Amino acid sequence: MKGYRKYFAKKLLWFFLTLIIAFVLNFVLPRLMPADPIANIMSRTARGINESAATRAMYENYVKAFGLDKPAIVQFTTYVRNAFRGDFGQSFSQYPRKVNDIISNAILWTIGLQMPAIIVGWLLGNILGALAAYIRKGFDKLLMPLSLFLSCVPAFGMAVILLGLFAVKLKIFPVAGGYGFDLIPTFSWKFIKSILLHYQLPFWSIVIISIGGQAIGMRSMSIYELNADYVKYSRYLGVKDRKIVRYVFRNAMLPQVTGLALSLGTMVGGALVAETVFSYPGLGTTILKAVTASDYPLLSAATLIITIMVLVANFAIDIIYGLIDPRVKATQFE
Amino acid sequence: MGKTILEVKDLTTKYITRFREDVYAVDHVSLSLEEGKSLGIAGESGCGKSTLALSLMGYYFPPLHYVSGEIIIDGKNISKMDPDTIRKNILGKEIAYIPQAAMNALNPTQRIISFIEDVIHAHYPEMSRKEIYESARKRFEELNLSPAVLEKYPVELSGGMKQRTVIAISTILSPKVLIADEPSSALDVTSQKMVIRMLKNLMEKGYIKSMIFITHELPLLYNVTDDIMVMYAGQIVEKSTAKDMIFDPIHPYSKGLMGSIIVPEAGARNTKLTAIPGTPPNLKKPPAGCRFAERCKYAFNECKANAVGLKDFDEGRSYRCLIDSARLREVYKNEQQ
Numbered sequence: 120m121k122g123y124r125k126y127f128a129k130k131l132l133w134f135f136l137t138l139i140i141a142f143v144l145n146f147v148l149p150r151l152m153p154a155d156p157i158a159n160i161m162s163r164t165a166r167g168i169n170e171s172a173a174t175r176a177m178y179e180n181y182v183k184a185f186g187l188d189k190p191a192i193v194q195f196t197t198y199v200r201n202a203f204r205g206d207f208g209q210s211f212s213q214y215p216r217k218v219n220d221i222i223s224n225a226i227l228w229t230i231g232l233q234m235p236a237i238i239v240g241w242l243l244g245n246i247l248g249a250l251a252a253y254i255r256k257g258f259d260k261l262l263m264p265l266s267l268f269l270s271c272v273p274a275f276g277m278a279v280i281l282l283g284l285f286a287v288k289l290k291i292f293p294v295a296g297g298y299g300f301d302l303i304p305t306f307s308w309k310f311i312k313s314i315l316l317h318y319q320l321p322f323w324s325i326v327i328i329s330i331g332g333q334a335i336g337m338r339s340m341s342i343y344e345l346n347a348d349y350v351k352y353s354r355y356l357g358v359k360d361r362k363i364v365r366y367v368f369r370n371a372m373l374p375q376v377t378g379l380a381l382s383l384g385t386m387v388g389g390a391l392v393a394e395t396v397f398s399y400p401g402l403g404t405t406i407l408k409a410v411t412a413s414d415y416p417l418l419s420a421a422t423l424i425i426t427i428m429v430l431v432a433n434f435a436i437d438i439i440y441g442l443i444d445p446r447v448k449a450t451q452f453e
Numbered sequence: 454m455g456k457t458i459l460e461v462k463d464l465t466t467k468y469i470t471r472f473r474e475d476v477y478a479v480d481h482v483s484l485s486l487e488e489g490k491s492l493g494i495a496g497e498s499g500c501g502k503s504t505l506a507l508s509l510m511g512y513y514f515p516p517l518h519y520v521s522g523e524i525i526i527d528g529k530n531i532s533k534m535d536p537d538t539i540r541k542n543i544l545g546k547e548i549a550y551i552p553q554a555a556m557n558a559l560n561p562t563q564r565i566i567s568f569i570e571d572v573i574h575a576h577y578p579e580m581s582r583k584e585i586y587e588s589a590r591k592r593f594e595e596l597n598l599s600p601a602v603l604e605k606y607p608v609e610l611s612g613g614m615k616q617r618t619v620i621a622i623s624t625i626l627s628p629k630v631l632i633a634d635e636p637s638s639a640l641d642v643t644s645q646k647m648v649i650r651m652l653k654n655l656m657e658k659g660y661i662k663s664m665i666f667i668t669h670e671l672p673l674l675y676n677v678t679d680d681i682m683v684m685y686a687g688q689i690v691e692k693s694t695a696k697d698m699i700f701d702p703i704h705p706y707s708k709g710l711m712g713s714i715i716v717p718e719a720g721a722r723n724t725k726l727t728a729i730p731g732t733p734p735n736l737k738k739p740p741a742g743c744r745f746a747e748r749c750k751y752a753f754n755e756c757k758a759n760a761v762g763l764k765d766f767d768e769g770r771s772y773r774c775l776i777d778s779a780r781l782r783e784v785y786k787n788e789q790q
């Protein structure tokens with residue numbers, strides 16, 4: 120177990136190093152955008168005020184309130200201090216809403232949409248891939264070209280196709296949003312039904328996209344394992360096929376776990392596309408809005424969340440994988 | 454004469470390849486093995502040794518197919534048994550096998566003991582895990598292997614250790630016949646010796662009743678097996694006791710194999726180092742006449758014309774060559790001087 124502790128410490132060190140760099144970049148990058156966020160707020164709040172002295176005073180007031188008059192390094196230390204307290208300030212574009220409030224709302228939608236979709240896509244893809252490798256013949260011949268095709272369709276393409284077909288043409292599902300715009304969030308049956316209806320298209324667009332790639336990966340891993348020497352040896356010792364199939368798919372599955380953890384970690388990044396096409400009220404849509412409005416606080420916080428999720432996912436893969444796969448164990452824990 | 458444990462009569466098997474070109478890698482092979490005896494099979498790479506090993510077990514799956522012949526293990530004719538019965542009642546229990554690439558023979562994500570459980574459960578489903586562990590531990594100790602190995606994953610074992618673990622697993626059910634396919638070829642000299650000692654130990658303790666030891670280095674069989682069979686292009690070309698084969702090889706191919714490798718033990722090599730020029734024929738289109746004729750320096754026209762049969766000479770020896778054994782001996786003797 121000493122080897123494992125060293126491995127763990129090494130991974131943890133990398134985790135924090137990357138986190139610090141990401142943290143700085145998250146602060147700097149949005150502020151490099153050539154735009155004036157205050158002008159953005161002004162265009163909404165100062166609407167109707169014509170007197171230039173008053174707008175000037177308001178403008179300066181906002182600049183002061185957001186600390187934009189201070190040097191960048193002071194802004195950064197304030198940001199760091201507040202971030203450590205879990206406070207990301209107020210949003211520019213949805214002023215005076217708190218960034219924390221916006222993000223915690225959006226992230227629920229994102230996780231609710233992405234997590235089940237990614238897991239379902241992963242499971243279906245792996246089962247299909249394993250079956251294709253095991254059955255071969257007709258099933259394989261049908262599934263493989265289809266999977267290849269699916270894995271090549273860009274995410275927005277799939278979303279747009281589903282949207283056009285099932286929402287616009289057939290009118291089975293709603294076009295946009297997380298729930299009917301005329302409803303107030305409650306625990307009523309009507310509201311839940313609306314949520315489920317709005318859920319289908321973004322959900323399946325993500326599922327279908329991920330099935331293809333997963334199936335292809337699982338199929339080739341399984342074929343490789345089915346031809347491994349240990350399969351032949353086990354057979355010649357009389358070991359039951361049921362057991363051998365289990366060895367094969369377990370071994371083929373392990374590398375796929377990495378794929379799952381990674382796509383869970385990067386879900387917010389991938390979410391952007393499906394969410395924006397369907398105007399789903401998640402992080403993706405929020406980021407898009409923050410970018411167009413030069414909303415630094417919201418953008419910094421949102422990207423930080425994504426960074427942390429990706430890093431945590433990677434860290435978790437390394438740690439879990441090191442534990443479950445003896446092959447990794449042997450090469451890493453020396 | 455001891456009891457015959459394994460009797461093989463005219464066994465022929467083939468690979469059916471993708472383009473319908475059949476490869477008869479085992480061509481009318483007969484052999485017999487008595488209780489307590491070991492048989493060495495030697496020949497260059499590609500001569501069909503591994504295929505013979507697999508064919509002897511009577512269980513075939515593509516691309517390998519049974520063509521004809523009989524395999525009788527301890528009185529049971531298994532060549533007519535149905536595959537499921539063979540798998541359940543014969544493999545691992547009556548006849549067991551150590552694959553050529555034993556380094557990769559174990560599932561990398563399974564502990565050794567867990568695989569042993571699967572092997573034993575396939576034949577004795579009623580045995581409890583505790584009983585299995587106990588008997589495995591005892592057997593490992595008997596074979597001078599640390600029982601700690603049982604808890605390990607294959608990757609945690611060194612090459613030599615992995616090889617010996619595979620041998621222990623293959624023989625865990627005390628099979629009557631053990632077929633070891635190049636069990637020492639990929640190892641360093643020390644590990645090689647340990648492996649050979651372990652196999653002898655298994656015989657002496659009675660965990661296996663007979664053994665077939667396959668190698669591409671004929672001289673290695675010196676002091677290892679009782680009898681030796683030399684294989685060339687899917688056929689047996691010479692059969693005799695180990696002593697006769699090593700000190701008095703008759704077939705030009707056996708002679709070539711003896712001369713082409715340095716022997717560790719003194720006295721076994723009495724000719725100059727002369728590797729046999731050329732390579733074994735492609736078994737998709739084997740030559741019509743003697744299969745070795747192409748590379749044989751003693752070959753004459755007739756050799757390439759008709760297939761050559763196996764014929765007996767001396768006491769209990771046989772070889773596949775048109776030239777008389779006395780004549781060959783004379784030729785070899787003259788060459789030496």
Ligand SMILES: Nc1ncnc2c1ncn2[C@@H]1O[C@H](COP(=O)(O)OP(=O)(O)O)[C@@H](O)[C@H]1O
Pocket residue numbers: 468469470476478496497498499500501502503504505516735736
């Ligand atoms: N899976 C296979 N499919 C088709 N041909 C094979 C296969 N395995 C071996 N062969 C052929 O059978 C012949 C004997 O091979 P093998 O039994 O492995 O020889 P050896 O063990 O003596 O090196 C060779 O000509 C080889 O090309």
Ligand SMILES: [Mg+2]
Pocket residue numbers: 499502503504553634
């Ligand atoms: Mg071989």
